Amino acid sequence: MSRIAKRFSDLASKNRKALITYIVAGDPSLDMTNTLMHEMVTSGADLLELGVPFSDPMAEGPIIQAAHERALSNSVALTQIFEVVSSFRRKDKDTPVVLMGYANPIERMGYEKFARAASDAGVDAVLTVDLPIEEIAFSSRIFAEFGLESILLVAPTSSEERIHRIVSKAEGFIYSVALTGVTGDKNLDFNQVKSQVMSIRRLSNLPVVVGFGIKDADTAKVISSVSDGVVVGSAIVDCLAKQLLAPSIAIDNVRSLVSAIRDGMDGIAFDLQVD
Amino acid sequence: MNTDVRASAFSSMPDEDGKFGVFGGRFVSETLVSALSDLEEFYKKFSSEEKFMEQLDEDLVNYVGRPTPLYEANRWSDQIGGARIFFKREDLNHTGAHKINNAVGQALLAKHMGKTRVIAETGAGQHGVATATIAARLGLECQIFMGEKDIKRQELNVYRMKLLGAEVVSVRSGSRTLKDAMNEAMRDWITRVNDTFYVIGTVAGPHPYPMLVRDFQSVIGREARIQILDKIGRLPDALVACVGGGSNAIGLFYPFLDDAGVSMFGVEAGGKGLETGQHAAPLNSGVPGILHGNRTYLMQTNDGQIMDTHSVSAGLDYPGVGPEHAWLKDIGRVEYVVSSDEEAMAAFQNVTRIEGIMPALETAHALAYTEKLATDLDSEQHIIVNFSGRGDKDIQTVAQLEGIEV
Numbered sequence A: 001m002s003r004i005a006k007r008f009s010d011l012a013s014k015n016r017k018a019l020i021t022y023i024v025a026g027d028p029s030l031d032m033t034n035t036l037m038h039e040m041v042t043s044g045a046d047l048l049e050l051g052v053p054f055s056d057p058m059a060e061g062p063i064i065q066a067a068h069e070r071a072l073s074n075s076v077a078l079t080q081i082f083e084v085v086s087s088f089r090r091k092d093k094d095t096p097v098v099l100m101g102y103a104n105p106i107e108r109m110g111y112e113k114f115a116r117a118a119s120d121a122g123v124d125a126v127l128t129v130d131l132p133i134e135e136i137a138f139s140s141r142i143f144a145e146f147g148l149e150s151i152l153l154v155a156p157t158s159s160e161e162r163i164h165r166i167v168s169k170a171e172g173f174i175y176s177v178a179l180t181g182v183t184g185d186k187n188l189d190f191n192q193v194k195s196q197v198m199s200i201r202r203l204s205n206l207p208v209v210v211g212f213g214i215k216d217a218d219t220a221k222v223i224s225s226v227s228d229g230v231v232v233g234s235a236i237v238d239c240l241a242k243q244l245l246a247p248s249i250a251i252d253n254v255r256s257l258v259s260a261i262r263d264g265m266d267g268i269a270f271d272l273q274v275d
Numbered sequence B: 001m002n003t004d005v006r007a008s009a010f011s012s013m014p015d016e017d018g019k020f021g022v023f024g025g026r027f028v029s030e031t032l033v034s035a036l037s038d039l040e041e042f043y044k045k046f047s048s049e050e051k052f053m054e055q056l057d058e059d060l061v062n063y064v065g066r067p068t069p070l071y072e073a074n075r076w077s078d079q080i081g082g083a084r085i086f087f088k089r090e091d092l093n094h095t096g097a098h099k100i101n102n103a104v105g106q107a108l109l110a111k112h113m114g115k116t117r118v119i120a121e122t123g124a125g126q127h128g129v130a131t132a133t134i135a136a137r138l139g140l141e142c143q144i145f146m147g148e149k150d151i152k153r154q155e156l157n158v159y160r161m162k163l164l165g166a167e168v169v170s171v172r173s174g175s176r177t178l179k180d181a182m183n184e185a186m187r188d189w190i191t192r193v194n195d196t197f198y199v200i201g202t203v204a205g206p207h208p209y210p211m212l213v214r215d216f217q218s219v220i221g222r223e224a225r226i227q228i229l230d231k232i233g234r235l236p237d238a239l240v241a242c243v244g245g246g247s248n249a250i251g252l253f254y255p256f257l258d259d260a261g262v263s264m265f266g267v268e269a270g271g272k273g274l275e276t277g278q279h280a281a282p283l284n285s286g287v288p289g290i291l292h293g294n295r296t297y298l299m300q301t302n303d304g305q306i307m308d309t310h311s312v313s314a315g316l317d318y319p320g321v322g323p324e325h326a327w328l329k330d331i332g333r334v335e336y337v338v339s340s341d342e343e344a345m346a347a348f349q350n351v352t353r354i355e356g357i358m359p360a361l362e363t364a365h366a367l368a369y370t371e372k373l374a375t376d377l378d379s380e381q382h383i384i385v386n387f388s389g390r391g392d393k394d395i396q397t398v399a400q401l402e403g404i405e406v
């Protein structure tokens, strides 16, 4: 069983929803990324998503764009990100790590070289935003050879027919995008999120997590009541952006945000159990 | 017979996945895929409808001012003393460049698809002006995304767009130039995909844009082909055009691609010289990669980050290039060369003086290479150069370089 499958089955057996936290590797420094990965797990994160910085992050809103720029100003590249993951893995053998980014840095390194290094470092899965199902076959085949899962997105604009094709290729979990927009947008519509998750569930047994627009305990609680988990990105990255000169305060703020979200989500899981 | 089949393959691209060989494609986030498939469907439907095409022709004739002349540059040809040179006068179009051919086509599509708002990216401002212009005429809401740096460099065009009723959005991310404006336009489109049509200004972006923009710009080559046959009774020996994203170049080249006797030269911005790294010549010194929804040659670092570019001409200042050009380069059908800032400036001065036609600085890159090419040919040979735009917009840049205040 893959680390991701195991994590979701453990969560299910405890009647808990997955909290997935996102930061950009190297924002504001690689040392901070190292520290934050462990801190977020301690505060309640179940899976970690690491953004791979890219000069042209087309699907990101302003908060995460700025994080990509900060990481790039530190010249952070894939090789160093693999080192960060390796060092995380020495202490934490169970928390899945997903790399999320854009195709070009991977393509430049070479898909096979990337997959080998990522797998050696202890990466579990890759989400490449600009590789939709029509373009994913090549990389997902190579990634699979190295035991890396390919995470796919379902969007509010995906037709029933497309959702069908997406879930047939999906691995690990399905990432359901909550809104037609970029990361950090706010116009989240609960009913739309719910019906999208239900459409996916009808077609797939994989866990369905929801991301984009989930920013606090309240949204996480509500959204996780209709899904297998949530992804929180911009809200965490914003904690870092607001305390660039005081890293220890930034870490404290991330810790309290993640714990608060965890508590919110566990509250709902508890309610459901009582039902 | 065999060669015919092979040759005609040049104009048969892209394939149904939007690929030109390994280039092109649709590398976008899932949210945009359905919008792009819809666009492809609508485009296929409308472009096969006589009524739509008649309306487009009508606009091209009465609004844009087509056909544009094919002008023989006699004094310049004599001065060079080689091949005879013809200018395809896209500078005489409404708004002063070839960009309007495409803007008119896409805006008509937008209208037919029931969209009420158009957005566009712009670098020099020419495509922004063209889009704002047609939006005004069709009564569409219009927002233009432009890098903060370019807004400062191109104040006049920014004001033109505002006069036309468009809102100009200053883009402050990344390098704050054209590529970032394109990212921001994509982000806006992701957010408002229901009521908004994204008018891309060159043959880049995800499928179907490179095909659709090429088709709208191909009117240049179709006209030129008829005009040159009429004037000299045969096809030209060579075609020359500048390449930013590559829309004016493909517009001229495409209808000639299957004519084996016609050589073609795409001229990239050599900036301060390829060896300095300060240029915008991905086909000459880039590596294939993925940006803005397609696979093509890119100026990028070893880590796959997109690099800043440099050119004296804002319209060529782009780190990528249309995927069809990437393919035409690899199969050897078109040769891609460079002109430096300095060579382009010299050609700008010379052609302005000797022909009384002031080229855009983008166009001046094509002219600079044409001069070299013509020198090596004789007076029985003929070159058509795409005179993609007029130079009025660049007067301030030229004056600045000369140290003159205007």
Ligand SMILES: Cc1ncc(COP(=O)(O)O)c(C=O)c1O
Binding pocket: B097, B098, B099, B123, B124, B125, B126, B127, B201, B202, B203, B242, B243, B244, B245, B246, B247, B248, B249, B314, B315, B316, B360, B362, B363, B388, B389, B390
């Ligand atoms: C006059 C003119 N020529 C050429 C270009 C370059 O674009 P493309 O390569 O798409 O023709 C521009 C772009 O702004 C332009 O304004």
